[in-house]
Amino acid sequence: MTVGFIMLCHTAFDRAAQVARYWAEAGSPVVIHVDASVKAQPFQRLESQLEDLANVRFSDRFACEWGSWGLVAATQGAATLMLRDFAQVDHIFLASGSCLPLRPVADLEAYLDARPGTDFIESVTTEDVGWTVGGLDRERFTLRFPFSWRSQRALFDGYVRLQRRVGFSRRIPAGIEPHLGSQWWCLTRDTLAAILNSPDRQAHDAYFRRVWIPDESYFQSLVRRYSGKIESRSLTLSKFDFQGKPHIFYDDHLGLLRRSDCFVARKIWPHAGQLYKTFLAPDGKRVMAEPNPGRIDKLFSKAVDRRVNGRPGLYMQSRFPDREFENGRTAAPYSTFQGFAEVFPEFQTWLGRMTGALVHGHLFAPDRVHFAGGDAVFHGGLSDSARLRDYNPRSFLTSLLWNARGERQCFQTGPADNQALNEFMAGDVNAQISVVSGAFALPLFRSGLPFAEVRKEVARLQKIEAAHLALLRASWVKARVRIWPLAEFLENPMDPLQTIVEEIAPRLRPRLTEVPRMADFSGFGRFLQDLRNQGMQPTLMGDYPASDDFNPGRDRPFLVS
Amino acid sequence: MRPVVDRTSDIRRPDILLFCTLRNERIRLPWFLDFYRKIGVNHFFFVDNDSGDGGREYLAEQPDVSLWTTKASYARSRFGVDWLNLLLRRHAHGHWALTVDVDEFLVYPFSDTRPLRALTDWLDTCAIRSLGAMMVDMYPKGRIADARYSEGQNPLEIASWFDGGNYQISRNPDLRNLWIQGGPRARMFFAADPWKAPALNKVPLVKWHRNYAYVSSTHMLLPRGLNQVYDGGGGEKASGCLLHAKFIDTFGEKTAEEASRQQHYGREYAAYDTEPVLWTRWSEQYVNWRQLEMLGLMSKGNWA
Numbered sequence: 020m021t022v023g024f025i026m027l028c029h030t031a032f033d034r035a036a037q038v039a040r041y042w043a044e045a046g047s048p049v050v051i052h053v054d055a056s057v058k059a060q061p062f063q064r065l066e067s068q069l070e071d072l073a074n075v076r077f078s079d080r081f082a083c084e085w086g087s088w089g090l091v092a093a094t095q096g097a098a099t100l101m102l103r104d105f106a107q108v109d110h111i112f113l114a115s116g117s118c119l120p121l122r123p124v125a126d127l128e129a130y131l132d133a134r135p136g137t138d139f140i141e142s143v144t145t146e147d148v149g150w151t152v153g154g155l156d157r158e159r160f161t162l163r164f165p166f167s168w169r170s171q172r173a174l175f176d177g178y179v180r181l182q183r184r185v186g187f188s189r190r191i192p193a194g195i196e197p198h199l200g201s202q203w204w205c206l207t208r209d210t211l212a213a214i215l216n217s218p219d220r221q222a223h224d225a226y227f228r229r230v231w232i233p234d235e236s237y238f239q240s241l242v243r244r245y246s247g248k249i250e251s252r253s254l255t256l257s258k259f260d261f262q263g264k265p266h267i268f269y270d271d272h273l274g275l276l277r278r279s280d281c282f283v284a285r286k287i288w289p290h291a292g293q294l295y296k297t298f299l300a301p302d303g304k305r306v307m308a309e310p311n312p313g314r315i316d317k318l319f320s321k322a323v324d325r326r327v328n329g330r331p332g333l334y335m336q337s338r339f340p341d342r343e344f345e346n347g348r349t350a351a352p353y354s355t356f357q358g359f360a361e362v363f364p365e366f367q368t369w370l371g372r373m374t375g376a377l378v379h380g381h382l383f384a385p386d387r388v389h390f391a392g393g394d395a396v397f398h399g400g401l402s403d404s405a406r407l408r409d410y411n412p413r414s415f416l417t418s419l420l421w422n423a424r425g426e427r428q429c430f431q432t433g434p435a436d437n438q439a440l441n442e443f444m445a446g447d448v449n450a451q452i453s454v455v456s457g458a459f460a461l462p463l464f465r466s467g468l469p470f471a472e473v474r475k476e477v478a479r480l481q482k483i484e485a486a487h488l489a490l491l492r493a494s495w496v497k498a499r500v501r502i503w504p505l506a507e508f509l510e511n512p513m514d515p516l517q518t519i520v521e522e523i524a525p526r527l528r529p530r531l532t533e534v535p536r537m538a539d540f541s542g543f544g545r546f547l548q549d550l551r552n553q554g555m556q557p558t559l560m561g562d563y564p565a566s567d568d569f570n571p572g573r574d575r576p577f578l579v580s
Numbered sequence: 581m582r583p584v585v586d587r588t589s590d591i592r593r594p595d596i597l598l599f600c601t602l603r604n605e606r607i608r609l610p611w612f613l614d615f616y617r618k619i620g621v622n623h624f625f626f627v628d629n630d631s632g633d634g635g636r637e638y639l640a641e642q643p644d645v646s647l648w649t650t651k652a653s654y655a656r657s658r659f660g661v662d663w664l665n666l667l668l669r670r671h672a673h674g675h676w677a678l679t680v681d682v683d684e685f686l687v688y689p690f691s692d693t694r695p696l697r698a699l700t701d702w703l704d705t706c707a708i709r710s711l712g713a714m715m716v717d718m719y720p721k722g723r724i725a726d727a728r729y730s731e732g733q734n735p736l737e738i739a740s741w742f743d744g745g746n747y748q749i750s751r752n753p754d755l756r757n758l759w760i761q762g763g764p765r766a767r768m769f770f771a772a773d774p775w776k777a778p779a780l781n782k783v784p785l786v787k788w789h790r791n792y793a794y795v796s797s798t799h800m801l802l803p804r805g806l807n808q809v810y811d812g813g814g815g816e817k818a819s820g821c822l823l824h825a826k827f828i829d830t831f832g833e834k835t836a837e838e839a840s841r842q843q844h845y846g847r848e849y850a851a852y853d854t855e856p857v858l859w860t861r862w863s864e865q866y867v868n869w870r871q872l873e874m875l876g877l878m879s880k881g882n883w884a
Contacts (some may be wrong), residue, residue, distance in 0.1 A: 260882050264705055271693035288698055318884050326882030329816040333876045334749055336714040336781060337819035339758055339810045346814040396860045399745025399875075402767045410774035411748035414762075421876060422745040 020128045022047050022205070023108035025097040027090065028116030029054035029083060031289035032061050035116035036068040039075055041299045045124040048074040048105040050097040055080040055089075076100055085169060090202070090234035091227065098211055112205045117286040118255065119268075121298050126305055127254075127282045131205070138210050138246045141200030141253045142239040155179070159231040160197040161188045168231075192226050194219070200239040203255035203285070206246075213245035214238065256281035256312050258319045261327055266319050270294055279315055280308040332424070332449075334417050348443065350421040353428040354451040354523055355444065357484075358458030358505065360431050362512070362538055367391075367431070369535040374524040376427035382419070383412070383436035398422035405437075412439040420449075427523060434459050434483035441487050450498035453519055456488060457481075457505040457560030461538060464546045470553075478555050485559060504561025509540070510569045540567050581627065581650040581663055585640045588623075588671055595622035596696055597672055597788075599679040601660035602628060606635035608682050610732045613642060615685055620695040621678065625671065627663040629654050646671075658796070665793045672788035676700040679784050679798050680822065685736065686713060686784065687869045688820035689880040702883055703787070703818075710801070711785040712809030713820035716742050716877060717763045718866065719827040719858035728829045735825035736866060742823075743767065744864040744875045747780065757781060757800040757807035764827075764858040782822055783809055818881030821872050827858060 024042050028035045028051060039049045051069075053062050057080075069075045078097040081089040094113060101111055110131050120127075131137070145156040155162075162182045166174040191197065217223065223241065227233045242249055256279060258266045265286045268276060270293035276284055277297075287294055329338045331347025340346065354376070360366045371378040371391075380389030388403040390396075395403045399422035401415065402408075408415045420428060432452075444450045459480050463473050491500045499522075503515060517531050544565040547557050591597070598621045600612075613624065628636045628649040639647050650663065657663055668677055678696075680686065688699050688711070703711060718739040720727035727738040747762035758781050761770075766777035782798045783806060793802050800807050811817050864875065872878045 262706065266884060267702060267705070269690070269694050269698055271690060288701065290695070290697065290701075322880065322882045322884035325816050325880065326811075327815045329811070329814050329879075330876065333816075335747075335810075335816075335819075335876050335879070336712050336749075336758060336760060337810045337817040337879050337881065338815065339749060339751065339812060340814045341812045344812065344814045396767075396862050398862055400743030400764065400767060400860060400862050401746045402771060404767075404771035407748075407766060407771050407774050411750060414748040414750075418745045418747065 020109060020132045021105075021107045022110045022112050022124060022128055022131065023101045023105055024049045024112045024114055025094065025101060026051045026114050026116055026118070027054075027083065027093060027097075028052065028065075029057060031116060032065040033068075034287070034289050034295060036065055037295060037299055038114075038116075038119060039069055040072065041120060042124060043069070043072040043075050046074075047124050048076070048101065048108055050076045050078050050101045050104075052078045052083075052093040052097045053080055054093075055082040074105070076104060084167075086232040086234070088228045088233050091237045094234070094238075095215060099215055102208065102212055102215070109208045110205055111208065111211050112254070112283070113203055114255065114283055115203070115285055117289070118203075118283050119285070119287045119294060119298055120283050121256075121276055121279065122282050123305060126307075129307070130282070134250070136207060136209075137248045137250050138204070138206045138242055139250050139252060139254045140204035140206060140239060140242055140246075142198040142242055142249060142251050143200055145197050145199060155231060156199065157197065158183075159199075159236065160191055162231070163187075163189065163229055164231040189226075189229070192219070192222050194244055195223070195226070195240055196243050197236060198239045198243055199236050200251070201253040201255070201257060202234045203253050203257055203283075204238060205254050206238070206242070210242060210246045214241045217241075217245070254282045254310065256284040256310070256315065257286070258316065260319070261323045266322075268294060272315075273297060275315055275318065279310065279312050280306065281310040281312055332417060332421050334414065334421075347449070348447040349417055349449045350424045351428070352449045352451065353420055353430075354453065354519070355430055355432045356453050357432045357434075358455030358508075359453070361458040361461045362455055362505075362508070363535040364538055365535050370429060370520070370523075373520050373529045373531075374427070374429075375527060376429050376523050377423065379428070379430035381433060381436050382416075382430040383408070383432065383438075383440070385435065385437065388415075389431075409437055409439070412437060413443055416440055416443070429523065434480040434487065438483060438487065441490055445490055445493070445496045445498050445500070448497045451519075451522060452491060452498050452500045453515075454484075454488065454491070454500075454502045455505055455508045456484060456502055457557065457563075458508075459484060460547075460557065460560065461540070461543060464543055470549070474550060474553055474555055477550060477557065481557065481559055488559070504559060506561030506563040506569075509563075512537075543567055581648050581652070581666070584628070584636060584647040584649050585645070587644070587646045590644075591623050591671070591675075593674070594697075596620060596676045596678065596700060597623050597625060599625045599664050599667060599672070599677060600627070600682055601654075601663055602626065602631070602635065602682045603654065604631045604633045604635065605682045606631070606633040606638060607729065607731045608735070609635060609638055611734060612682050613645075614732075615734075616678075617644070619686070619691065620697050625664075625667050627660060627667070629660070661794050661797060668788055668792070668794075669790050673790040675788055676703075677786055677788040679786075679794065683735070683826045684715065684784075684822040684824055686820055686822055687872060687878070688713070689818055689869060689873065689878070689883050691820070691869050699883075700785075700787070708818075709787045710783050710806040710809055711818065711820060713782055713784050713822045714747075714760055714877065715763075715780040715782055715822045715824045716872070717765055717780075717824045717826065717858075718742050719764055719863075721859045721863075723857050724827045725829065727827070735828055736823060739825045739828050740866050741859055741863040742866060744862070744877070748774070752800070755795065755800045755802075755807050756804045757783070758810055768856055768858055783807060784822060785820075816879040816881050818883050819878045821869075821878045823866070 024047055043049050078100045081093040083089040083093055168175045227237045268287050270291045328346050332350025367378045377391050379391045382388055387405050388408055460477050463476055512534050520529050544563055544567045547563055548565055550557050598616055624645045626639050626647045630651045639645050719741050720739050743763045747760055750759050752759050760781040761777040770777035779799050784798050
């Protein structure tokens with residue numbers, strides 16, 4: 020059993036020479052194709068570097084622009100030369116100049132020996148590929164592509180659209196079922212010879228010459244016609260990112276590559292000296308392991324996910340999503356409470372105790388940011404300065420939630436606070452917004468200020484809260500919103516509190532037995548009536564009884580049954 | 581601006597170039613050169629603004645430095661941008677050019693295991709022309725006046741703390757760049773008028789073309805597309821950070837000098853009081869780029 024290697028090279032020739040030497044000295048014939056656009060000097064240098072090796076050949080040179088037929092022509096030429104000059108070769112491995120063998124040739128030969136007559140080539144029908152660049156799969160085979168995708172994109176796209184509109188379609192030659200797959204394969208001598216010596220070769224070539232990116236479809240389609248046994252996967256570890264560019268390996272991937280047990284990897288960064296030194300060392304360890312690129316796959320798919328979707332709730336120098344493209348407006352679920360601290364003076368500490376969440380005061384209060392515990396600085400260095408916060412409230416809130424992710428955040432809101440983020444939070448699936456409407460009037464009632472001033476302030480705050488409530492009832496709202504008019508809430512505060520507490524700490528499942536101490540409401544009903552008498556209409560409090568008594572005839576109204 | 585020593589004929593085609601303007605920073609130079617040589621800068625361009633501390637003579641002796649000097653006003657050259665734009669246009673065409681101050685240290689994804697060339701090669705592969713790297717102000721744990729720096733020392737050993745997440749970001753529709761403020765300077769010195777806090781967004785690494793130009797320090801460039809170092813669709817582009825080791829012991833002296841000259845963004849210097857402690861219990865101590873990535877200050881993007 021002998022494997023021959025074809026190497027398609029266009030850059031980093033010193034590294035290609037190292038790899039070619041490694042294979043050749045292990046007894047594997049190597050045929051090298053150098054891109055025709057490479058200048059004479061580096062080409063000659065490569066030739067002279069390998070001159071002492073009898074089993075290295077250079078094949079006729081074609082220009083290999085990305086996605087062009089030249090890549091197929093180069094491969095055909097090199098393969099023909101390989102079959103002609105090296106009769107002992109029974110598997111042909113197609114590699115590039117930036118490939119690096121990770122295991123000794125003997126390992127690969129043993130692996131192939133154990134699977135006789137098998138062609139290793141990724142070959143997938145156009146219906147089943149999900150990874151094509153430009154969104155073209157079947158149409159690669161039925162349209163014409165006279166313009167370059169890379170340098171004439173507008174023309175390329177326009178011409179595709181035009182052909183779709185007029186319903187143009189090329190005829191696919193009989194016997195060819197279009198398949199796509201990685202360019203890097205390992206074929207048996209028989210299959211490769213059958214493809215190259217096919218009586219229909221001219222027709223095949225004439226057809227594929229005008230297919231888009233034929234190096235991903237020529238051999239991948241023709242093996243379906245000529246191979247006896249296809250293993251549809253590549254023995255070359257080669258991953259592509261979301262733009263169709265190959266991921267690159269560096270010295271710090273050494274451990275990952277070693278554990279992958281793959282035979283060949285690409286692309287290697289030419290300056291990754293440690294990788295070349297390690298894997299081209301002459302006494303490579305023999306292992307009989309199945310290639311397992313799982314960890315590398317995961318690494319690269321995570322990288323693509325970060326580039327495409329990013330980390331939800333993060334706003335930073337290289338991720339600043341437009342509205343509706345946030346993929347999560349904020350980093351974590353959070354809860355806001357309006358009116359609760361007015362009804363229950365110890366609400367903050369009580370809620371923290373019941374749920375284990377971090378409960379702030381009014382983060383958007385006009386005087387300063389009321390962080391939990393009254394701290395002047397919070398996570399990430401956030402300042403309690405109201406001016407800094409109000410300079411960019413959205414940055415403030417998103418930073419706070421990002422910095423403290425992992426710990427549930429709760430805070431108080433109110434109509435006297437900065438309202439700038441009402442819409443932002445209402446549209447945020449992470450927000451749980453609870454409002455006891457009209458409760459803002461209680462501290463004013465207790466303030467002892469002249470009635471005329473209180474009346475004015477109640478009217479002002481009611482207007483603000485009413486606008487906020489209208490917003491929270493809009494159809495586009497994504498937050499979990501709960502609104503209770505004050506009167507309704509006081510009638511039975513236990514159920515709402517139970518719901519809220521369970522929602523914040525679902526795993527703790529705290530059972531409430533008693534509500535926290537309530538503020539003194541005596542005289543509040545009279546106060547509301549006074550407001551009415553002065554021509555002001557308090558609407559957000561619900562049907563608040565003038566007597567302040569919600570459960571006439573019961574002594575302990577708030578005990579759980 | 582007149583040349584002191586011109587070694588630009590040594591520059592080869594793939595070289596990575598660094599551009600810097602400075603005044604009286606002699607004590608910082610050895611570490612600065614060392615740091616950037618280690619990550620793979622091939623040639624340094626300095627514009628010396630009339631230093632009187634021997635820095636010019638020191639730089640002139642360095643084999644990989646080309647040096648110009650000028651007595652002209654820093655402020656009237658738009659804080660050195662005009663000088664650097666001129667040198668960039670003349671010498672950086674077709675090169676990756678890194679433009680930094682002598683107290684700024686570039687950290688990029690994998691900077692502890694991969695040289696700068698790995699990054700620029702990757703950016704080339706992806707047809708990306710510019711890399712964003714926001715400034716992260718570094719500070720000591722105690723009083724700035726007590727953070728004594730000695731020549732050749734890593735300034736981040738002294739100023740090793742930073743704010744992890746208190747930055748304000750908005751978009752500048754004119755030049756399409758993000759405007760980032762915040763950090764300890766906004767927190768300590770600009771809480772009363774935050775809009776005056778210094779900009780932290782920077783685009784220091786650019787595959788230069790002779791038609792490009794920095795507009796305001798390295799905060800933004802023309803053409804505008806180069807400022808698009810962020811993704812608006814939810815994804816993360818690769819980015820780095822410029823660790824800004826400004827707040828060490830020369831600070832007090834320097835501030836007095838600069839403030840009296842009314843040159844360097846005058847207002848900012850006037851805002852610093854003399855003995856500030858920037859450290860808080862929420863300050864983060866610098867470990868490595870992965871920490872900055874985890875905190876969300878920079879990103880690997882799709883580089884893996």
